[in-house]
Amino acid sequence: MGELLFETLLLVCFWSCCYGTGLQHRGNITIYGMFPLHNVGATISTVPQLTDCNRGTANSHGYYLVQALRYAVEEINNNSQLLPGITLGYQTYDTCSLQASILGTVTLVAQQYNRVKVEPRAIALIGPDSSSYSFTPAAALGGFLMPEISYEASNELLSNKQLYPSFFRTIPSDKNQVKAMLEILVRYDWTWIALLGSDNSYGLQGMLSLSQQASDFNICIAYQAVIPTLRTDTQQRMRNIVKNIIKTKVNTIVVFSSKRIAKGFFSFVIEQNVTGKVWIGSEDWSVATLVSEIPGISTIGTVLGVSVKYTPFNGFQDFANQAITKLRNISAENGFSEMSVPCLQNTDLYEMASAQYRLAEYDIASSFNVYRAVYAAAHALHQALKCDSEKCQNTEIQPWQLFQYLKQVRISIRNTTLFFDEYGNPPTGYDIVTWIWINKTWSLGMVGSFISEPPNLQVDASQIQWMPESRCSPECPYGHRRLQIGQHKCCFMCIECSASTFLNKTGSTSCQPCNKDQWSPSGSEDCLPRTVLYLRWDDLLAIVLLVLLALTLLLTLGTALIFLLNLSTPVVKSAGGRTCLLMLLSLTIAACSSLCLFSTPSRASCLFKKSLFIFSFTVCLTCMTVRAFQVVCIFKWSAKLPKFYDTWVKNRGPDIFILVTSLVEFFISVLCASLNTPLPSADYDFYFDSIVLECTILV
Known part of the structure; x- marks a missing residue:
């Protein structure tokens, strides 16, 4: 049933054709080609039919593609070393429409079934020119592993080797x-x-x-x-x-x-x-x-x-210019006695050559790809026929045998390298x-x-003459992030970065936080270093405090000196004597502890700043307590407890009380410093643009 449908389709195609002069060249081995010599509009019909290609408009580009095929074949036949003793022939189809490319494919497949007798049989196909026209031959010929080398079909789907195993191309995908x-x-x-x-x-x-x-x-x-x-x-x-x-x-x-x-x-x-x-x-x-x-x-x-x-194609222009003379008697030039598909081969190339079309760079680039495709097939034949510089060992070759060697082709053509990767694509x-x-x-x-x-x-x-912008939204300035509007991420509004963040690039939807030791105002494109705050010796506040400290030391030390010089006098004794000296010494030490507030905090300054003040001030308060107790005893309890005060004084009660209290406070201070050691630290939270250096107790 399938073969009957196949033959019916072929006969229908033949009935829709006209007969005319074809373009071919007889040789021992024939390469078939599909080229768009005419452009025919698409037809809408319920039955397979093909408009005569000659009714379409002539395609100068297709004309030069055919010339590239002829040019390559003539060069190869004149090269005694590539295929010695073998003449390469060609037969071309005018793929003026999709129907024409299908009809050409049917003819080639029919050869494989031996339904149409054409000698010699096709060994490979060069073309067609477009991806749309290439799918049918790539699928049909792939079943027989007959190589198809396209010069313009670039569709990536054709790289699928499971569907199109024998498809190659000289144009990138x-x-x-x-x-x-x-x-x-x-x-x-x-x-x-x-x-x-x-x-x-x-x-x-x-x-x-x-x-x-x-x-x-x-x-x-x-x-x-x-x-x-x-x-x-x-x-x-x-x-x-x-x-x-x-x-x-x-x-x-x-x-x-x-x-x-x-x-x-x-x-x-x-x-x-x-x-x-x-x-x-x-x-x-x-x-x-x-x-x-x-x-x-x-x-x-x-x-x-x-x-x-584009690759310079030297010699091709001259060959194309000489085509008028060579094509004048094309109908008698080694023509085949039988035309396989007349309506695809009835183009009058001599008439097209007489039109003297301008050879554009586009024509040259595509023609060179045709040229490379023919040479790729010829080099594969050289390997398949086991040719040397004098002769070829075999003269019989099947398309599937050529396919195996075509995959291994690696040649240099006019300063370009051609080989096919695993998908049949070239490195172009x-x-x-x-x-x-x-x-x-x-x-x-x-x-x-x-x-x-x-x-x-x-x-x-x-x-380039004119290059306008093409954006949905203008790019955000530095310091502003994108906020998408709608479904397209290219459409957005610009939002200012908040304080302590920055953005120094475009296209971002989020701002970057500044480092811990940096800060920035809102809308900033970079961060600024934070100001480090601590009490410097040359600060105005430090100078004022030092002056007050000097006055305090002057008062305490001056008073202590006076008391020391008059220690045995009744006035000094009544004031407390040595206890007053200890009190003044502790006040002096407490005042000196304020020196730990200056300069950058260190472990020593953090340790002594608080502990030294508390201990020395405790000693001072202890002395004041003893002195107050003595006054109370003298004026309030002397009548009630006459011996208590004498006993208190004779047994060195004030000294013992001061010593015990001071020792207790000393041990408390040491214990606190051991359990919660104050260490230098930096406060980043109090000011957003400054760092406060201080002493912190780690809990």
Whole structure:
């Protein structure tokens, strides 16, 4: 049943075709190619059918791709050492539409089933030109491990070796292209963007990949939409997309689209008079003249694009210029006696060559990738056929055998290295390009490059004509944090940092606390050192206290001296005698303990400042107590207890009382100092901008 359906589909495709002259070259081994020689609009039908490719508009880009295939094959056939004794042939299909690429794939698969007899059989496929057209052949031919080497299909899904085991490409995958786009957005701080993707696998997958990674780079997507293929019923959708872009007030729009769909979209951008924007373009349309030649497109703003890395392709221009002569008798040039799919091979290349299309850098870059793809297949054949410098050992080779050797290819082509990683991707970077308009004349300028591993973007901004800002909210100044407004983290208001916090960078949602020995006023971008407070010797307060201390010492020591000189006199004896001297000494020591308040606190000053004062003052109070007790005894108790005072004095009661009381206080002070030793400390809480150095008892 499956084979019947397969053959029915093939017959239906044949009935829808026309017959004409094809482009092919006979050889011992044939490489098939799929190239967009014409552009045919999409058709809506309930049955499989194919519009004749010649009814579409000629595609100069596809013409040069075919020339690159011919150029590579001629070089290889003239190189006696690469495939000695073997002639490489080619047969091409005009993939003017998706239906055409499917029909070409059906023909190649039919060869593997031996349903269509074509000699020689295809050994490999070069192409097609787009990701959308590549999925069908990549899946169908992968079942037979027939190598397919695309020169422009960049969709990351094609790297899936379980679905597309024999797919290779000479262009980087969109995974790296997305990296390049994100690096550009980050470099110029374009965080508020619109993201558009064409309604095909290329655009949808690229848009999905970029949207998933955007948040990791702090990029917000204000608006996202899928660009449909231009038809009568999709024109209003196109206009609505443009109107929504205007409403979101973004200045940067990323357009991940194929060139065919981008062409239809930008006509509505021009219609809506959208100007002053930055358009970040994917490699398929950013360098395509199909888009840059749209009337009025010079008004849309700055176009920055990612493009396939340009390599000088010396000799190709001359080969293409000589194509008119070589193609004049193309129908008789080693043609096949049978045409496998006439309607895909009826292009008059001689007529296209006569048009003398301008060879743009975009054409050169893609043509060089075709050239590299052919050489990759040729080198794999060199290994598979066990060729040396004189001859090849084998002349029979199956596609699956070539596939094994193609995975191992590592060659140098015109100062570039080509090999395929485990996913069939090459080690190629990108060029960053911009559109340059001088008096409405378009040209393409290379302003930078991107390497994926490790990610490295280099851009010369001085060569870009217009680079506006594209942000939802202006960046907060230093000393202010972000407070998000709404669902997008790019939209925020700025809140001043509170005192004792700071912020010296942008983009943060929280302020940083100052260190313990620092402080800051509100809205500060850095912290200031706290003032250290302690009583310095040269402070005014210290000087006043020292003066008072000097007066106190003068009074106590002066009085003590007077008492000492008159110790035996009745007046001194009646005042207390030696007890008064001890009292004055303790007061002197208590006053001197205030010297521990000056300068930076130390362990010694903290220990003696309080303990020394308490002990010496206790001695003073003890002396005053004894003296008061003696007065009471003399004036109040002398009549009642006449012998008590004599006994008190004769047995040295005052001295013993003072000694015992002082010793008790001394031991209490020592015990307190041992259990709760006062240590130097800093108080950070009393003043927010100062540190108070003091002595603290640790509990």
